[in-house]
Amino acid sequence: MPLSVKDLKELYRIMLLIRRFEETAFEKALQGAYANYHGGMGQEANPAGVCHGLRRTDMTMITHRGLGVPIARGVSVKDIFAGLYAKEPSPTRGRIPVYHMAEPSLGVLGGTSMVGSVIPLAVGSALATRLAGRDDVTISFFGDGAVNRGDFHEGVNLACVRKLPIVFFCENNFYAKSTPLAATTAGGSIVARAKSYGIPGERIDGNDVVGVHETVQIAIARARTGEGPTLIECETYRWTPHSTAGDREFARTEEELAQWKAKCPVMRLEKRLLKERHMTEEEIRTVDEGIKQEVAEAVAFAEAAPYAPADAAYENIYA
Numbered sequence: 358m359p360l361s362v363k364d365l366k367e368l369y370r371i372m373l374l375i376r377r378f379e380e381t382a383f384e385k386a387l388q389g390a391y392a393n394y395h396g397g398m399g400q401e402a403n404p405a406g407v408c409h410g411l412r413r414t415d416m417t418m419i420t421h422r423g424l425g426v427p428i429a430r431g432v433s434v435k436d437i438f439a440g441l442y443a444k445e446p447s448p449t450r451g452r453i454p455v456y457h458m459a460e461p462s463l464g465v466l467g468g469t470s471m472v473g474s475v476i477p478l479a480v481g482s483a484l485a486t487r488l489a490g491r492d493d494v495t496i497s498f499f500g501d502g503a504v505n506r507g508d509f510h511e512g513v514n515l516a517c518v519r520k521l522p523i524v525f526f527c528e529n530n531f532y533a534k535s536t537p538l539a540a541t542t543a544g545g546s547i548v549a550r551a552k553s554y555g556i557p558g559e560r561i562d563g564n565d566v567v568g569v570h571e572t573v574q575i576a577i578a579r580a581r582t583g584e585g586p587t588l589i590e591c592e593t594y595r596w597t598p599h600s601t602a603g604d605r606e607f608a609r610t611e612e613e614l615a616q617w618k619a620k621c622p623v624m625r626l627e628k629r630l631l632k633e634r635h636m637t638e639e640e641i642r643t644v645d646e647g648i649k650q651e652v653a654e655a656v657a658f659a660e661a662a663p664y665a666p667a668d669a670a671y672e673n674i675y676a
């Protein structure tokens with residue numbers, strides 16, 4: 358079904374919210390407000406396009422790169438900043454910040470620290486929904502750095518053998534830290550691997566949120582109706598260094614970054630909304646101002662919030 362004007366405006370709002378969130382989150386980490394942060398700026402169309410239209414009970418497992426997925430799934434930026442600051446009001450009571458951030462009631466199952474290790478867990482989520490007799494789908498987000506780990510092959514293979522309801526969504530930003538994809542990855546592309554598992558594979562433009570959404574919708578429909586997994590390779594680019602820890606960029610050039618910035622996913626949709634007269638410059642400014650205020654209030658909330666009492670560390674543990 359083609360996207361309505363309402364959908365386009367919502368995709369724009371979510372991407373802009375993620376953009377403003379990411380700008381502030383990166384800056385605050387640089388100032389030492391909380392731990393190292395792996396910014397997601399430039400990659401906003403991925404979480405926005407994938408998560409738009411998901412059922413609340415569909416599951417998403419995230420990577421270390423940015424917090425666009427929780428935002429797109431409806432976790433408030435207040436809660437997310439509280440998480441970054443490790444404060445009590447966060448979804449995990451300040452226990453697990455950044456890439457472990459989870460809010461299962463909104464379908465955010467969190468992520469893991471070891472690159473790629475999230476993939477078999479996402480497969481487990483898909484298996485769990487199958488065993489429970491539900492027709493929910495799991496989206497497994499991972500970076501290009503994950504595809505040469507055993508976890509990728511073990512996870513994708515099992516999901517294919519069992520035809521599990523999962524979409525493998527690779528955010529290919531062409532680098533794992535400072536290592537270019539071409540230096541580590543055989544076979545010409547990531548999507549080429551779909552063939553060896555006998556599943557559909559799509560390589561898409563990660564600056565086109567509408568294209569991301571439409572491709573993922575097809576994969577979700579397949580997964581939901583029992584036809585099994587799809588592998589999507591989404592070409593994207595991070596606008597910030599690997600993290601706020603001062604990582605050196607050995608291979609990326611200023612020219613390359615400028616080329617990708619010129620293809621900004623947020624601006625691309627903004628131009629379309631203006632050109633097709635779905636929004637005016639003034640309306641866009643109003644949306645942006647509201648979002649900036651929301652982000653500023655979230656930071657103030659998180660900074661003023663208390664830490665959880667020490668005893669809370671013993672909650673929700675098995676032994």
Ligand SMILES: Cc1ncc(C[n+]2csc(CCOP(=O)(O)OP(=O)(O)O)c2C)c(N)n1
Binds near residue numbers: 420472500503530
């Ligand atoms: C198994 C493992 N090796 C190394 C690291 C250190 N590390 C953290 S993020 C990262 C790069 C991951 O690259 P990619 O999967 O492409 O995601 P991106 O950072 O580009 O979004 C590395 C090497 C890790 N966390 N886990």
Ligand SMILES: [Mg+2]
Binds near residue numbers: 528532533534
């Ligand atoms: Mg990468």
